[in-house]
Amino acid sequence: MSRKPTMNDVAKLAEVGRGTVSNYINGQKVKEENRLKIQKAIDELGYVPNLQAKELRTSINTEVVFIVPTNWTPFFSEMIFYMQKHLGRFGYKMILENSHSSPEEEKDILQMAALNQVAGVITMSYSDLYNFIDFKKKLNLVSIERFVAPEVPLISSDNKAGGRLAAKKLIEMKKKNILLIRRDVHHYNATDIRAKAFKEYMRGKKVKVDEFSASLKDTYRQEIVEFLKQKLTSKQYDGIFAVTDEYALVAKEAIGVIQPDLLKEIEIIGFDGARGSKESRIKVDSIQQPIEDIVKEAVSVLIRKIKGEEIGNNYKKILPVSFVKAEKLMGE
Structure with a gap:
C-alpha cells in the first residue's frame, strides 16, 4: 500500500464495521472474535491510530510514561521497543524517561506525570528510595520487577x-x-x-x-x-x-x-x-526473561486501570524464565 492505511482499510480487511474498529481503538468492549480480526488487520497493514484526533475527540490523554533506570543495555533496549509497540496497539503514545537510577529524578518524573495528567505510568525503579505516597492516588501506576506498594500491580519474571x-x-x-x-x-x-x-x-x-x-x-x-x-x-x-x-x-x-x-x-x-x-x-x-510477555502483561494491566477496572491490592504476575545458549557467528 503506497498510502498510509486508514481505519476504513482496517475495517475492510477485518470484515467488520468501521464503528467496531473505532470502538476497539478507543478501548471500548468488542467481541473477542472481532478483536482478534481487527488486531490482525492492524498488524498486517501497519495501521497507526491518529492519537491527536482521538485526544481532541474524547478529551482523554493518550500518553503513558515509561521510566527506566538506563537504556544502555540490550535488556532495556528490547523492553523499550516492545513497550512502544504494545502501547501503540491500544492507541497510546510512550514517553520514555531515563531516571539514571536516581530517586530524585524519578520523583521529578512522577511529579511531571501527575501535573500533566498522563494516562498512566509504567516504571522500572532501581533507585534506593521510591515514595509513591503522593502519587499513587493521582496516577495509574504499574511496576515491572520491583514491589513498590500493595496498590501498585507488579509484573516480573521469576x-x-x-x-x-x-x-x-x-x-x-x-x-x-x-x-x-x-x-x-x-x-x-x-x-x-x-x-x-x-x-x-x-x-x-x-x-x-x-x-x-x-x-x-x-x-x-x-x-x-x-x-x-x-x-x-x-x-x-x-x-x-x-x-x-x-x-x-x-x-x-x-x-x-x-x-x-x-x-x-x-x-x-x-x-x-x-x-x-x-x-x-x-x-x-x-x-x-520473557521480555515481550512482561511488557504485554504490564500494558494490559495498565489499560485495565485506565478504564477504571478495580485491580486488587498485591496484584502480582510472575512469568517463567528459561535457559538459552549464546548464539555463535557463522564460522565460529
Missing part, C-alpha cells in the same frame, strides 16, 4: 527460579569452582533475589561459591576486570554466574584478554537473554 536454574545448569555441567558476580545495590531488588536463590541451591548441593560485588560507582565494569585479573592468577574458576548479562559479558571479555584458553573450560551464565536489536545475537549463555 527471578528466584532463574537463580536456581543457573545453579542447576552449572551443577549439570559438573562445575565445582564457582564465582558469583553481582553489584552493590541501594535496596533489595531482583538481582538480590537471583543471587540468593543461586547461593541457596549451591549450598544445598554443598558447592562453595565465591562472590564478588562491584560498587555503585561508574567504575564497576573495571572493578570486575581487576578482580578477575587478580583471582585468575591464583584460582581457576570453571563456572561463573553473573546476575545480569552485562556483568557476564564484562567477565567473558576480560577472561578473553587475561586467559583466552580458559574460555574453553569455563561456563559463564548471565541473566536477561536480551538482544540489542532484532538482528543482534545473544552473546552469552543466559537465563532468559
